[in-house]
Amino acid sequence: MTQDGASVTVITQSFAIPARSFRVEGSNNTTKTVPKTLYWIWPEQFKSYVRTGNAGYGGNLFASTDPAAGYAAFVGDINSNHARHFRADSTSVPGQAPSAVPPVGAGMFAADVETCASYYNNADEVIGKNIKYIRVRFTAKEADK
Numbered sequence: 104m105t106q107d108g109a110s111v112t113v114i115t116q117s118f119a120i121p122a123r124s125f126r127v128e129g130s131n132n133t134t135k136t137v138p139k140t141l142y143w144i145w146p147e148q149f150k151s152y153v154r155t156g157n158a159g160y161g162g163n164l165f166a167s168t169d170p171a172a173g174y175a176a177f178v179g180d181i182n183s184n185h186a187r188h189f190r191a192d193s194t195s196v197p198g199q200a201p202s203a204v205p206p207v208g209a210g211m212f213a214a215d216v217e218t219c220a221s222y223y224n225n226a227d228e229v230i231g232k233n234i235k236y237i238r239v240r241f242t243a244k245e246a247d248k
Contacts, residue, residue, distance in 0.1 A: 150163075
């Protein structure tokens with residue numbers, strides 16, 4: 104959700120659940136529940152978004168910059184929509200990006216990471232004080248047989 108309540112899609116992923124996993128054998132009825140775990144990750148530090156390798160708890164979000172991992176889509180969204188990810192300070196206008204955000208990517212200079220980290224921390228503080236929930240939307244369709 105953006106500050107004005109608009110819905111924003113950052114990354115869309117799809118997965119298939121084979122029919123045999125939710126249908127009783129010999130039936131076309133979808134009577135079995137199929138759990139799907141959704142992991143929510145909120146890195147404490149901005150560098151965890153852009154650095155690669157050492158993925159896992161307490162490490163970076165992405166092990167590689169492989170497009171299949173979602174790295175390019177995520178970093179592309181950060182670079183195209185600074186106001187979604189950064190805040191100049193805690194009193195800046197909602198939806199207004201900081202004036203000088205360096206390009207975000209795996210090979211960022213340390214000084215640029217620190218600049219972005221400061222903007223990220225400001226946004227994180229505002230989110231922590233004001234956001235009450237996040238909405239996740241799932242859509243499902245039966246695949247062609």
